[in-house]
Amino acid sequence: MSAYPETVVDKILQVTLRSNKFAYLAIDADGKLVSQGGEIAAMGLPSWKLGESVLEQALFLSGYLPMTRDYEFIEAFEAADDSIVDIHLFRDQQQIWVILVDKTGDMEWESSARQSANELRLLKQQVLQRAADDDSDPHTQFDFFESLNMMALRANDDGSFECLEPVSDRFKRLYPESAPSSHALHPQERFPFVENFLVDAAEVWADATGDRRIRSGPWVERDGDSEVALEAIALNWKGNKLLFLEVLDESYRLNQSFLQIGREGVLLNRVLEDEVRKQTREIRAREEEIALRLVCAADSRDDGETGSHIRRLGLYSELIAQHLGWNDADAEEIRIAAPMHDIGKIGIPDHILKKPGQLTDSEFDIMKLHPEIGARILSNSETPLVQMARDICLGHHEKWDGSGYPRGLAGEQIPISARIVAIVDVFDALIHKRVYKREMPVEKAIDLMLEGRGSHFDPQLLDLFVRLKEKMTEIAFDYSNPIGDDLSRAASIIDDIHLLRPGD
Amino acid sequence: MSKYKLCMLGAFAVGKTSLVQRYVHSIFSERYQTTLGVKIDKKDLQLDGRSIEFILWDLAGEDEFINVRSSYLRGSAGGVLVADGTRADTLDIVFELKDKLYHEVGEVPVILIINKSDLRDSWNIDEQQIESLRQQGWQVIETSALDSSNVDHAFSLLAKQLLAVNS
Numbered sequence: 025m026s027a028y029p030e031t032v033v034d035k036i037l038q039v040t041l042r043s044n045k046f047a048y049l050a051i052d053a054d055g056k057l058v059s060q061g062g063e064i065a066a067m068g069l070p071s072w073k074l075g076e077s078v079l080e081q082a083l084f085l086s087g088y089l090p091m092t093r094d095y096e097f098i099e100a101f102e103a104a105d106d107s108i109v110d111i112h113l114f115r116d117q118q119q120i121w122v123i124l125v126d127k128t129g130d131m132e133w134e135s136s137a138r139q140s141a142n143e144l145r146l147l148k149q150q151v152l153q154r155a156a157d158d159d160s161d162p163h164t165q166f167d168f169f170e171s172l173n174m175m176a177l178r179a180n181d182d183g184s185f186e187c188l189e190p191v192s193d194r195f196k197r198l199y200p201e202s203a204p205s206s207h208a209l210h211p212q213e214r215f216p217f218v219e220n221f222l223v224d225a226a227e228v229w230a231d232a233t234g235d236r237r238i239r240s241g242p243w244v245e246r247d248g249d250s251e252v253a254l255e256a257i258a259l260n261w262k263g264n265k266l267l268f269l270e271v272l273d274e275s276y277r278l279n280q281s282f283l284q285i286g287r288e289g290v291l292l293n294r295v296l297e298d299e300v301r302k303q304t305r306e307i308r309a310r311e312e313e314i315a316l317r318l319v320c321a322a323d324s325r326d327d328g329e330t331g332s333h334i335r336r337l338g339l340y341s342e343l344i345a346q347h348l349g350w351n352d353a354d355a356e357e358i359r360i361a362a363p364m365h366d367i368g369k370i371g372i373p374d375h376i377l378k379k380p381g382q383l384t385d386s387e388f389d390i391m392k393l394h395p396e397i398g399a400r401i402l403s404n405s406e407t408p409l410v411q412m413a414r415d416i417c418l419g420h421h422e423k424w425d426g427s428g429y430p431r432g433l434a435g436e437q438i439p440i441s442a443r444i445v446a447i448v449d450v451f452d453a454l455i456h457k458r459v460y461k462r463e464m465p466v467e468k469a470i471d472l473m474l475e476g477r478g479s480h481f482d483p484q485l486l487d488l489f490v491r492l493k494e495k496m497t498e499i500a501f502d503y504s505n506p507i508g509d510d511l512s513r514a515a516s517i518i519d520d521i522h523l524l525r526p527g528d
Numbered sequence: 529m530s531k532y533k534l535c536m537l538g539a540f541a542v543g544k545t546s547l548v549q550r551y552v553h554s555i556f557s558e559r560y561q562t563t564l565g566v567k568i569d570k571k572d573l574q575l576d577g578r579s580i581e582f583i584l585w586d587l588a589g590e591d592e593f594i595n596v597r598s599s600y601l602r603g604s605a606g607g608v609l610v611a612d613g614t615r616a617d618t619l620d621i622v623f624e625l626k627d628k629l630y631h632e633v634g635e636v637p638v639i640l641i642i643n644k645s646d647l648r649d650s651w652n653i654d655e656q657q658i659e660s661l662r663q664q665g666w667q668v669i670e671t672s673a674l675d676s677s678n679v680d681h682a683f684s685l686l687a688k689q690l691l692a693v694n695s
Binding site for chain 2: 246255
């Protein structure tokens with residue numbers, strides 16, 4: 025059980041425990057029970073075992089799995105035993121939380137209240153009719169709507185409203201004009217929200233099929249220094265255009281609590297995710313810096329390589345990875361791993377590595393050992409980054425047609441990370457000046473590399489590389505010394521150490 | 529007196545209710561309390577010798593739990609779109625809500641408030657983005673409901689736009 029849903033569940037339970045029976049289940053995406061709690065038996069739920077699928081007996085779930093949103097709410101679901109439950113579904117990374125809140129009592133009360141209200145309205149109409157017939161006092165007092173904290177109004181054709189019942193003290197405070205209930209009222213003037221709602225209400229009232237109703241959703245008005253939540257309900261009842269204004273009180277607070285819990289959970293999750301991202305970035309940056317400094321130090325013995333070359337190699341490789349659709353983490357990994365491609369040169373003697381002229385066959389045979397030396401340095405790691413660096417080390421001198429070294433791998437036998445680095449390593453070497461050669465123009469370098477398409481280089485990767493040549497060129501010239509003087513200084517310190525070492 | 533319905537729109541927890549509380553009642557509460565449905569408030573002001581009444585519809589923030597009902601936008605004379613400077617993704621929701629508002633009532637005057645300037649060190653909406661929004665024609669105001677900076681100014685700017693459009 026993860027920390028986040030426990031918090032959410034705890035909070036929800038705190039709210040629901042106050043007034044309702046509840047139960048909760050945690051299920052996986054296939055509907056298998058992961059954990060459960062609350063009043064499972066009292067709510068008539070089956071005694072599922074952990075790992076068992078609950079879908080068969082909780083059929084409502086099948087309509088919501090797989091969940092497309094983080095939260096779903098099924099209001100007043102009627103279970104097989106005639107109980108009524110509200111069902112809240114929360115999703116997190118591991119599981120789906122199903123919170124069942126028994127609303128049977130509430131619904132029975134509401135249903136009976138509304139039935140009574142209808143009966144009273146009928147009675148009131150009869151009384152009014154009789155009063156009109158008898159010419160006697162029409163103001164019969166009913167206190168039912170007062171007890172419901174609801175104000176009942178009937179729309180007149182001129183846009184005014186007639187108050188059907190005496191209003192409660194609370195409504196009188198909110199809506200002072202309603203106090204003498206005999207005169208025409210204009211609640212739309214007092215409550216802008218009602219004015220807006222009357223547009224929707226008019227559609228309901230105009231519906232000849234009758235017996236339709238809509239709810240406005242909650243709105244909040246100021247009541248002195250406090251706030252009061254209300255809802256409007258428009259009802260077309262046998263041609264009567266009825267408007268009810270209801271104070272929501274507890275139901276508003278309960279729904280607000282649910283929403284608040286959900287949102288606080290989301291905010292908390294975001295804060296945690298941001299923190300994890302920030303720390304991951306910092307760790308990555310640290311890893312990258314250490315890797316670059318070490319690689320730079322190792323490469324400092326090779327006059328042909330520079331700190332900026334290895335930095336660029338990482339950036340070119342990352343660009344290709346991104347265009348291959350790799351995820352951010354993998355693309356970042358190749359950016360850090362690619363610079364380690366020549367780390368094995370640390371094991372090549374200076375007289376070969378630093379030889380200004382052409383190498384003899386035997387010297388070249390020794391030089392060709394550097395991929396394997398590098399791979400050995402990086403072997404037996406469980407870190408994906410180091411594993412990728414090892415693949416690159418070992419494979420960046422392999423060729424697509426199998427004529428490369430050290431193992432003569434061909435085609436897709438060569439790890440893709442190594443095939444990428446093989447391309448960008450050659451490109452960067454060609455277009456930059458070294459002590460033993462002049463730089464080559466980008467176009468000429470690419471033409472030369474295209475000669476190796478399908479023999480030296482993976483043809484599809486090379487095509488992608490060529491498509492990205494403008495961005496590659498930008499990297500080539502924007503990052504002439506991106507890791508800064510510190511690395512040069514580090515390299516020079518390493519050189520000094522070499523100079524001081526006895527026997528060198 | 530000219531009456532204008534203004535809708536406060538934005539993602540949840542960006543500070544819409546706090547801005548209204550600050551603007552109308554000059555108070556601020558540190559405690560985040562989510563809005564369910566709509567909170568209605570009114571504010572009278574005088575501008576250029578004219579009396580204005582704002583009817584502020586503070587709508588529940590949009591997120592995966594709640595969608596702003598289009599019917600609530602009906603009749604809006606303008607919109608106060610609010611983003612949280614510390615959460616760049618709240619800008620995306622602002623853009624969606626502006627489209628929703630325009631779809632419902634046409635191109636009414638709007639301002640974009642980037643709130644929580646008191647937490648500027650934690651902002652991840654940068655000056656460049658804000659400048660780019662201004663160049664796209666957005667009237668962007670950086671506010672803090674906590675210390676009240678620019679809150680009155682933001683609503684006054686919108687009032688001026690409304691008077692100009694409706695004069």
